Amino acid sequence: MVPTFMIMPSMACQASCKYCFGPYQGPMMSKDIMTQSAEFIKGVANQTQPSAIRIIFHGGEPLLLPLDRWRFLLTSLCESLTDYPLSFSVQSNLWRFDEEYAQLFAKFHVHVASSLDGPEIICDAQRGDGYFQKTMAGIRLAQRYGLLSGVIATITDQSKDQVQEVVNFFDKEELSVLLHEAQTGKRPGAESYTINPKDFGEALLRVLPWYVDDAQHIFIRNYHQFASGLLRGNPRVCSLRDCLGMFLAIAPDGNISSCQRFAGLREYVLGNVRSKPSLEQLFDSEPALRQKDREERVRKECAECGFVHICHGGCYHNAVFAGDGIIDPQCVSIRMIYSYLQEKMLDELTAQCEPKYRQLGMR
Ligand code: SF4
Ligand code: SF4
Numbered sequence: 361m362v363p364t365f366m367i368m369p370s371m372a373c374q375a376s377c378k379y380c381f382g383p384y385q386g387p388m389m390s391k392d393i394m395t396q397s398a399e400f401i402k403g404v405a406n407q408t409q410p411s412a413i414r415i416i417f418h419g420g421e422p423l424l425l426p427l428d429r430w431r432f433l434l435t436s437l438c439e440s441l442t443d444y445p446l447s448f449s450v451q452s453n454l455w456r457f458d459e460e461y462a463q464l465f466a467k468f469h470v471h472v473a474s475s476l477d478g479p480e481i482i483c484d485a486q487r488g489d490g491y492f493q494k495t496m497a498g499i500r501l502a503q504r505y506g507l508l509s510g511v512i513a514t515i516t517d518q519s520k521d522q523v524q525e526v527v528n529f530f531d532k533e534e535l536s537v538l539l540h541e542a543q544t545g546k547r548p549g550a551e552s553y554t555i556n557p558k559d560f561g562e563a564l565l566r567v568l569p570w571y572v573d574d575a576q577h578i579f580i581r582n583y584h585q586f587a588s589g590l591l592r593g594n595p596r597v598c599s600l601r602d603c604l605g606m607f608l609a610i611a612p613d614g615n616i617s618s619c620q621r622f623a624g625l626r627e628y629v630l631g632n633v634r635s636k637p638s639l640e641q642l643f644d645s646e647p648a649l650r651q652k653d654r655e656e657r658v659r660k661e662c663a664e665c666g667f668v669h670i671c672h673g674g675c676y677h678n679a680v681f682a683g684d685g686i687i688d689p690q691c692v693s694i695r696m697i698y699s700y701l702q703e704k705m706l707d708e709l710t711a712q713c714e715p716k717y718r719q720l721g722m723r
Contacts, residue, residue, distance in 0.1 A: 362410040365401050366418050366609035366620045369425035369433065375453050376488040377475075379516055379542040379553035381681070386624060388425055389612040393633065394433045397610050398440035400633040404608065405444055407639055413441055417450040417470070418609070418620045427460055434468045449473060449509060453491070454498020462505045471509045472502040478526030482519050486542075486553060499535075510536035510581070515563055516553040517542070523563040524570065527578060534577035539564065541690060544682050561693030565700055586697050589670035590705065599675040599688070604651045605643065616642060618651060621677040651676060657686050667698045 371386025449471040477483040480492040502508040530537045541560040542553045589595035609620040614633040622628035630645045631637035658673030674688025683689045
């Protein structure tokens, strides 16, 4: 499997989203680690010979890294990885995204995704006063430069009954959105935002008929991920697959983990870019073997579930930090959505076949 690389230029974040599960503080990546990261990526690419290299910049908040260091980072990557087509994207709250960043990102074709929880009143109630205005300004600028790819909207226990308002907003703004469940965050009081998996499943199912029949300009990625799982047996999103090997995430200190969500956690470090580990070394490390073992245990524990091949126990991080270490508590919402879509698809198929059956005198 060819991994997608994640680079976290900064673990810190200046926003104060009430449900945040990240560390929201920490170091910036040095130029030395940037250079070493580029060399490490080149080593993995030479091993895997990908048709293209995909790099996502994540955080913390990646734009806390000053512009001159961004220029250095992008230039280092481009100079080291000349043998491969590169695709860059960044996940950012966009508060610091200005004309200079926009021009730099346009030059290096860095696509921009952001995080916004819907209309101002809903968004700021859970992400903090002023979040909406600052992020929307960044979104508008990214749109002007043709760089915006979509947003992630977090649905919390507080906003679950307003999910229709949330999607109406994105429909009006013509934005592609991924609805994300608020997990158990690390800030004091975060628990009151954590959404129960059943409530999250119900929220997604509540807006689905509207999405199918009435939505005009919105693309809600969740539904397509599930539909792709059912129709192709191969969902693309990591949380419905065995994710070990899909990503290699590089933290500001050069530590490598299997997912950006594990950055900063010692017990999930697979290696460090300074020692240029091979894929074999990374995947033979103790944390990787633990994750592999979890994948095996899912197959046993979920053996009776008809969706195991298109769910794989859900997100490993959720399973570890909100579940029993094996099964993602979102199992509940995953089953709800797969079951609903499966039934709808069968109904649709039956309705289409019925006239033919009758014509042939069959029942
Ligand atoms: S731990 Fe969760 S978020 Fe991270 S790659 Fe795996 S499924 Fe995706
Ligand atoms: S839906 Fe639940 S039971 Fe089924 S495979 Fe996923 S986690 Fe396991």
